[in-house]
Amino acid sequence: xxxxxxxxxxxxxxxxxxxxxxAAVHKFLEGKEYVVFxxxxxxxxxxxRLPSEIRGNKVYSKAGDDVTAEFRSGAEKALAFCKAHxxxxxxxxxxxxxxxxxxxxxGTFTGHVVPGMGVTxxxxxxxxxxxxxEEDLVx
Numbered sequence: 001x002x003x004x005x006x007x008x009x010x011x012x013x014x015x016x017x018x019x020x021x022x023a024a025v026h027k028f029l030e031g032k033e034y035v036v037f038x039x040x041x042x043x044x045x046x047x048x049r050l051p052s053e054i055r056g057n058k059v060y061s062k063a064g065d066d067v068t069a070e071f072r073s074g075a076e077k078a079l080a081f082c083k084a085h086x087x088x089x090x091x092x093x094x095x096x097x098x099x100x101x102x103x104x105x106x107g108t109f110t111g112h113v114v115p116g117m118g119v120t121x122x123x124x125x126x127x128x129x130x131x132x133x134e135e136d137l138v139x
Contacts, residue, residue: 003082003090003124004029005099006038008134013038017048024137025091035085039074039098039120042081052097055107059097059119062109068119071098075120079127087129092121094133101133 007014010021041047050061052071059071075098082090092099100118105111117125125131 002034005093013041039078042077043070043074053105053107071119075123089130
């Protein structure tokens with residue numbers, strides 16, 4: 001079973017109220033079993049909302065509010081969802097503070113990217129779930 005970030009399948013859960021609908025993800029999933037999940041929405045964060053980025057070991061909104069607890073809550077709910085559905089692989093949104101697999105925005109809100117993982121991605125990886133992001137599916 002594959003978990004897929006909701007925004008990649010057209011769910012309007014992105015911070016700006018939109019989505020990141022991705023044709024390569026849709027194509028990859030053809031004939032496969034998958035479930036859709038957004039850890040940020042599951043944590044109670046609304047869309048639209050201010051963007052958030054990781055700085056150090058915390059997550060901050062663009063206004064400077066510490067939203068780490070919300071992101072950790074979403075990660076824990078994502079892991080529970082994965083366990084309940086037998087998920088072994090996840091396709092997550094690149095560079096997201098929740099779902100970034102290899103890199104995230106650096107917390108300056110300037111578009112600068114640094115190596116690292118989002119809060120949910122880190123927890124899923126620590127629990128043996130294979131992670132991809134939509135950029136892995138581009139042919």
